[in-house]
Amino acid sequence: YEKVWNLFLKIILLIQTFFVSAAQPITSKLDEGWWAYKDVVQGSFVPVPSFWGLVNSAWNLCAIGKRQSPIDIETSHMIFDPYLTPLKVNTGGRKMGGTMYNTGKHVSLRPDKAHLVNISGGPLGYSYRLEEVRLHFGSEDAHGSEHLLNGQGFPGEVQLIHYNQDLYANYSEAAKSPHGIAVVSIFIKLSENSNAFLNRMLNRDTITRINYKPDLYPDTTRYITYEGSITIPPCYETSTWILVNKPIYVTQMQMHSLRLLSQNEPYKIFLSMSDNTRPTQPLLQRCIRTNINFSKQGRDCPNNRALRPQWFRLTT
Structure with a gap:
């Protein structure tokens, strides 16, 4: 009753x-x-x-919405675009500083405003400034990433969220405006060794200062991209997604530590922050472009002709 x-x-x-x-x-x-x-x-x-x-x-x-994120990336739907140039990362040659938070929904790093990271190039027509690094992860190794690859999930996903600094004064204004947001997304995989940045980030307490080099951006020029949305309310459809074709690694112990993080205050019943992912959304009429070279190259979007691309491999 x-x-x-x-x-x-x-x-x-x-x-x-x-x-x-x-x-x-x-x-x-x-x-x-x-x-x-x-x-x-x-x-x-x-x-x-x-x-x-x-x-x-x-x-x-x-x-x-008709352009919602995340999505299940089917490699058979990817379209080779030879005009997708490498992404450019500009740090001014400096180390960065920031503060890490447990927001109750994510592990989040907010960079200081004094030393900033900007990206441009690739599918972007403007310069975008890093606003936040956000972690998504699962309670089990088979899922935890927001995006899927041919229906397959990964233990986690790191999202580097940027706003268009050419057109807008801040993230809040950009988030609800055209071409406002660019998200560089990287799948997390398990390994005996882990990414140097994540080592520093995950070995800290809930709220802490952290100095870092922006070595979270993988050293690869290959990626896929599509137009989508922010994956939390209000789900504004203003995001250009860039999913990098190279994972970053965490250890099994670090993943276990993440799963021990709580989504609420210590005095309340423990609720793990894991599985902090939005379900995938329909692709509908959108195109998924990539600069990964297929055996057959070149077609316009949209186009219904079949194309069998190479497997979208997460290179090491």
Whole structure:
């Protein structure tokens, strides 16, 4: 009886929230964070991905958008584009500084504003400034990345989130504007050795200062790219995604440490932050371009002719 009653209360709350938000969008900082990747403590309702677009009219793109992220990247749908140039990373030759946070939803590194990382080139027509490094990871090794590759997940995914500094004053303005965001995404794989940057990042406490060289950007010129969205509410469709064809590595012990991070305050029931991923979204009419050379080259997008590309390999 108690379970049925709790479910009934959730449904009533959802209906009330839907009609209130339809009349007046929620704009407070508290409500902007009122979402989750998975169910929280029994008896309380926080919307999971399937409800994001229903509980707040300002988040309706999460439900009705046509260019949503993440996606399942099917290699048979990738299109070779010989005009995709290498991505350029500009650090000014300096070490960076930043602060690492446990946001309750992600492990997040926010760089200092004094020494900045910018990217350009590739599919980008502007210069983009690094705003945040965000980690997604799973409770098991077979899943944890937001993007999939031919239906296959990876233990995790690192997302380097940048905003268009040529057109917009800050991330908040860019996130809701055309060509606003560029995300460099890198799959995480397990190894006995790990990436030097992640070593420094993952061996720190929940909130800490960290100095780093921007060695998280893999030394490869190969990638795939598509136009999509931010993967958290409000799901604005302003993101150019660049998925690098080279993974970064963490150790099994580091992955275990990540899974011990909590998504809530220490005095509450422990809830692991793992599985902090949005489910994949339909590709619809979008193109997935790549500069990885296939045996057959050159076709325009869109085009329905079949092409059998080489496997999108995550090179070491």
